[in-house]
Structure formats: structure tokens, C-alpha cells
Amino acid sequence: MTSALCPWLFEPPWIPFQKKSKRILFVTGAGISCSGGIPDFRSSDGLYNLVKKKHPSVVLRGKELFDAMLFKDENRTRCFYTFMAELKSLISTALPTRTHSFIRDIQERGQLMRCYTQNIDCLEESLDLPTVQLHGSMNKVKCTLCAASYDFSTDHENLFREGNAPPCPKCEEMDNERTRLGKRSLATGTLRPDIVLYNEDHPHGETIGQLQASDLKKRPDLMIVMGTSLKIPALKKFIKQAARIIHSTKTGRVIFVNRTPPTKEWEKVFDYEVQGDTDEWVRLTEIKLADEKALAAARTRLRRSLSVMKEEEDDEKENINRTRVVKRAKVKAESNTTTTQMTLTAFRVSKISKPRPAEKR
Structure with missing residues (x-):
């Protein structure tokens, strides 16, 4: 597909997915807390x-x-x-940011599965968010020898x-x-x-692992990764596992929002990459979520896109059957590994790669 440029504000492609999602995972890092005073x-x-x-x-x-x-x-x-x-x-x-409040709104709509955060600032606590603190908490001190813990x-x-x-x-x-x-x-x-510091084991690592496994079994349908540079191996593994499950459905999507872009390692993981401030992305997204007319138009574009994708898939299958060049098993395997990705810089679409074929209903 050819490259395209259009203002993000007028063409937020993930809005229909976000609106319909029922099990949303958030993964957050330090970038979401900067505007709150850290x-x-x-x-x-x-x-x-x-x-x-x-x-x-x-x-x-x-x-x-x-x-x-x-x-x-x-x-x-x-x-x-x-x-x-x-x-x-x-x-x-410090105070919770607009991004924290956005996650809270998702929770109030009954769409939030859980928020996994690398942050130790505990800003989620004042909003009563279902949060897993992957790196511990600055609200507590602990003994270096025994199990004692204090405020x-x-x-x-x-x-x-x-x-x-x-x-x-x-x-x-x-x-x-x-x-x-x-x-x-x-x-x-x-x-x-x-x-939890580098080069030491997480005291609650086993419990967190069990919780992650339980969440993945519930099959999340949208994941939003925000304000993190994606450097921690264990977190990277979890994000990739979740993305594979989310992409096994026709409408599952994974969104990345951060000031700096991810490496090529993530090309087949993130469907949309937004380079910019998380609070600003939230502001623009909230505008569109509140605009029912725009949402209706976005849904129409989505249905047309899925229809075109299905026609292309049917044509491809017909050509394959006619020429008998590729075996059916290989076609299916390749179809399952193709992903959709859209990269946004300063809230503008800068690149669109070939979309993932839609599954049959």
C-alpha cells in the first residue's frame, strides 16, 4: 500500500476498535507521570x-x-x-495526569481489564485503578533482612x-x-x-506471573502501551504474548504511544505507533470518542476497509487455487503472521503497511 499523510485529528483509525473493546489492557511507564509533577x-x-x-x-x-x-x-x-x-x-x-484519568474513564465504562505499570509513584491509587506495580511502590519501606514493611x-x-x-x-x-x-x-x-532494582528478584514475581497468565486466558481485545521505552525483558515478553492473543481476533489491536518511537523489534507487534505526549493523545482521542457523528463515520470506514480486505483475500485464494503454486497450509500460516501497522509522528500518519487479511465471520 502506498504511503499516506493526513492529520491524525481527523483520521483516528483506532477509535472504532477502542469504542467496541470489552477487555482493555494498559501497560504504562514514566512518560504518563511527567505532567503530574514528576x-x-x-x-x-x-x-x-x-x-x-x-x-x-x-x-x-x-x-x-x-x-x-x-x-x-x-x-x-x-x-x-x-x-x-x-x-x-x-x-x-504529584497528582494523577490526564492519562491516568483516561484509564479511570475506561474502567468506569466497564472496559478495563487491568493496568500494568512500571511506575513506582503510586498515582493510580488515588483513582482506585486495578493496577499491578511491576517495580514496587514508593509508599512503603521494607527491611533488607526480614519481611517487615512500613509506610x-x-x-x-x-x-x-x-x-x-x-x-x-x-x-x-x-x-x-x-x-x-x-x-x-x-x-x-x-x-x-x-x-525492585536491577539485578534483584521481584519478591512478588510469581504472583504477578500468575496474574498475567490469568489475564491472557481471558483474551484481551485491545492493549494500549504508553510512556515506556520498552527496555525490561520480562515486560517485553508479556507485551508480545498479549499482542499475539489480541491479533488472533479480527478486530484486536495494539496501540503504542510515547515521545520516542520503538525499535524495529516491534514492527509486527504494534498496529498503531503514536509519537507524542500521552496527555495530548488522550485529549485528542477523548474529542473523537465524544463525537458520535465522527464515530459513525469511522465505523463506516472500518466496515468498508474490512470488506475490501475480504475481497482481496478471496481473490488471492482463487488465484492460488487456480495456479496450485502454494499449498493451502502455507497460505494459512502466512495469513496468520501478517500484521497491520500504522506509524504516526506528531499525530500524523506517516506510513501504512499492508493490512492483515480479515478472518471469515
Whole structure:
């Protein structure tokens, strides 16, 4: 199919799919929280620079502040706690964004299956969204030795800001009891934010895996991936598994919305790629969802498109049967692996590839 250019606002091709979907999955990343008061860590006044000013002699790259290996070095550990205190301070004053509210609206319409988020800011909690926090929560602190967990208080934040890790109250209590009984002392754990770092296992990984498997069995019919750069292997695997199930239906679609485009790895996964701000995409999408006349026109275009796709498929099958060049099994396999993709840059369609043949009703 030839390339095409048209303003996204007047031609939102996923609207009819989104309107009719009954089981929508969301996968979200840091990009959906920026407008809520949690800026990019790497900006000139971002958190990384604040940490560097407080610990000028320690050289740490951004990713290393989220790597469990830093606990092997005392100076790097102090940097970590300072960073976590500053992040907690921002989160405490942050508010849910328009994108968060959009997910809430989907839930109120009875279309939301679940939201899987990489974010640790817990902004979904104030909206009571059914959310799985893939990387933990900044609302809690946990002991590095025992299973104790506590609310992330202002006292914890103040101690962290100075690079100090407070001792675990439960460990201290157990140690005091052992001393009273005349037993030898044991190691006392310290408290840290209840988040999952690189190079450490997720304490709830098995439970999350079971939940993902359960959701996939319910056969979602639409997935919207927003504000993430798609770097975590486990999340990438889940998105691809969900996409295969969604694409097994005639009208199932997968949408990607982010400021930066995905790599070629995702060409056969995402049906629509939107390069831009998630809140702006939500605003434009809400306009169209509220425009019943435009929705009716979109449905008509969709029916015509599906009709043309079916005619092309029938013609192709007739030619194949006539020439007997390709076996039926091979035709079916190739038909099932063909995908539809539309790439949008700055909310404009920049490329349309060959559509996936429609299935017979």
C-alpha cells in the first residue's frame, strides 16, 4: 500500500476498535507521570543533578542508582538514599495526569481489564485503578533482612536525604528480646524503599506471573502501551504474548504511544505507533470518542476497509487455487503472521503497511 499523510485529528483509525473493546489492557511507564509533577530525572534541574551536588565525589550514572549492586559500596549506597528521599518528596506533591484519568474513564465504562505499570509513584491509587506495580511502590519501606514493611514516613525521608538508612524496628525488637534472654545478638536489617532494582528478584514475581497468565486466558481485545521505552525483558515478553492473543481476533489491536518511537523489534507487534505526549493523545482521542457523528463515520470506514480486505483475500485464494503454486497450509500460516501497522509522528500518519487479511465471520 502506498504511503499516506493526513492529520491524525481527523483520521483516528483506532477509535472504532477502542469504542467496541470489552477487555482493555494498559501497560504504562514514566512518560504518563511527567505532567503530574514528576519530571525527567535527567533534566538540568532533575534528581540526578541534585544527588551529584550532595555527593560530588561519587560518580554514578542514572541507571546505577536503580541497580542493587550499589549496596556493595557505602558511598554509592548513601547516594541511593539521597536520591530516594528527593524522589519521595516529588511524589508526595504529584497528582494523577490526564492519562491516568483516561484509564479511570475506561474502567468506569466497564472496559478495563487491568493496568500494568512500571511506575513506582503510586498515582493510580488515588483513582482506585486495578493496577499491578511491576517495580514496587514508593509508599512503603521494607527491611533488607526480614519481611517487615512500613509506610514511607517523613522521618524516613529525612534520614534518607542525609544518606542514612534507619534500622528496622522489628529486627531491633527481636535483637533486644534475644539480649534479654541471654542469647547472642543477630544482624539488624535496615529500611529501604520497597521498590525492585536491577539485578534483584521481584519478591512478588510469581504472583504477578500468575496474574498475567490469568489475564491472557481471558483474551484481551485491545492493549494500549504508553510512556515506556520498552527496555525490561520480562515486560517485553508479556507485551508480545498479549499482542499475539489480541491479533488472533479480527478486530484486536495494539496501540503504542510515547515521545520516542520503538525499535524495529516491534514492527509486527504494534498496529498503531503514536509519537507524542500521552496527555495530548488522550485529549485528542477523548474529542473523537465524544463525537458520535465522527464515530459513525469511522465505523463506516472500518466496515468498508474490512470488506475490501475480504475481497482481496478471496481473490488471492482463487488465484492460488487456480495456479496450485502454494499449498493451502502455507497460505494459512502466512495469513496468520501478517500484521497491520500504522506509524504516526506528531499525530500524523506517516506510513501504512499492508493490512492483515480479515478472518471469515
